[in-house]
Amino acid sequence: MTTTFDEYERVLWDGRADAYDRGFALLTARTAGPLLDAAKVGAGTRVLDVGTGPGVVSREAVRRGAEVAAVDADPGMAETAARNVPGLDVRVAVLPDLPFADAEFEAVAGNFVINHVGDPDAALRELRRVLRPGGRLALTCWEMPGSGALGIVREAMDEAGVPWPDDVPVSPFMEYGERAAFGELVRAAGFGDVGVDPLDWHHVVDPEEWWESGALARVGSNGFVLARQEPATVARVKAVYDRIMTRYAVDGGKVSLPAHALLAYGTR
Numbered sequence: 001m002t003t004t005f006d007e008y009e010r011v012l013w014d015g016r017a018d019a020y021d022r023g024f025a026l027l028t029a030r031t032a033g034p035l036l037d038a039a040k041v042g043a044g045t046r047v048l049d050v051g052t053g054p055g056v057v058s059r060e061a062v063r064r065g066a067e068v069a070a071v072d073a074d075p076g077m078a079e080t081a082a083r084n085v086p087g088l089d090v091r092v093a094v095l096p097d098l099p100f101a102d103a104e105f106e107a108v109a110g111n112f113v114i115n116h117v118g119d120p121d122a123a124l125r126e127l128r129r130v131l132r133p134g135g136r137l138a139l140t141c142w143e144m145p146g147s148g149a150l151g152i153v154r155e156a157m158d159e160a161g162v163p164w165p166d167d168v169p170v171s172p173f174m175e176y177g178e179r180a181a182f183g184e185l186v187r188a189a190g191f192g193d194v195g196v197d198p199l200d201w202h203h204v205v206d207p208e209e210w211w212e213s214g215a216l217a218r219v220g221s222n223g224f225v226l227a228r229q230e231p232a233t234v235a236r237v238k239a240v241y242d243r244i245m246t247r248y249a250v251d252g253g254k255v256s257l258p259a260h261a262l263l264a265y266g267t268r
């Protein structure tokens with residue numbers, strides 16, 4: 001069933017693939033290795049990269065010699081993944097409906113996608129359906145509420161007095177963005193040997209590039225809200241953003257932003 005949140009997500013990602021690829025994808029790439037390790041993906045593993053975006057996880061899985069299929073709900077993301085990972089079998093598909101037979105995969109990996117689906121439980125059951133008995137699932141999400149790298153633009157908007165619009169829906173996954181709840185969600189969908197590990201790192205980036213390829217390019221919900229503001233308001237938010245970024249300054253004009261994710265895994 002398509003929820004209001006799913007409808008919002010289709011609009012959210014529409015036309016954002018290039019900007020995402022230049023900015024956020026450099027942040028999310030950091031968890032591709034641990035994610036594929038948790039899914040036990042190596043040479044010859046038949047793996048599905050769900051919500052591939054611009055192909056971040058697929059690229060690493062192909063590098064490992066895995067046999068990779070990928071899907072994304074956004075056609076632009078799927079096209080970008082196809083460009084970034086030559087020869088990738090990538091299709092447009094929207095969880096919880098996957099165009100694959102039962103038990104097709106030995107592993108399923110989803111990097112920061114479970115927090116973008118309208119019905120996380122239905123999505124997990126679908127991921128389980130396409131896994132073989134004994135197959136491995138691995139998923140990452142951001143620790144909620146958004147902290148560090150993800151929370152800065154929101155903090156700047158709050159401080160600049162930009163109200164959060166009532167029509168921007170909260171992710172149904174929000175309540176699962178902590179270790180115990182994420183693990184319970186995966187267990188409840190029928191997975192065994194479930195574990196959830198924290199993944200913490202620092203993302204070193206030019207703050208102007210982070211602003212340009214993220215908030216200003218309308219990527220993510222913060223960017224979505226910022227894009228509705230008058231130029232004078234955007235300028236006010238940017239001034240607060242610049243001030244916040246000084247807290248994270250490192251050498252070379254860059255900032256080192258803390259990132260906090262969770263990696264959940266289980267066996268079918």
Ligand SMILES: C[S@@+](CC[C@H](N)C(=O)[O-])C[C@H]1O[C@@H](n2cnc3c(N)ncnc32)[C@H](O)[C@@H]1O
Pocket residue numbers: 009013024025028029050051052053054055056057071072073074077093094095096110111112113116117118
């Ligand atoms: C935050 S991005 C993550 C992309 C990529 N996995 C990465 O590591 O950077 C979320 C992606 O999930 C996709 N997505 C959102 N809802 C989806 C759904 N219901 N089914 C499939 N993909 C979905 C979006 O189009 C977007 O490309």
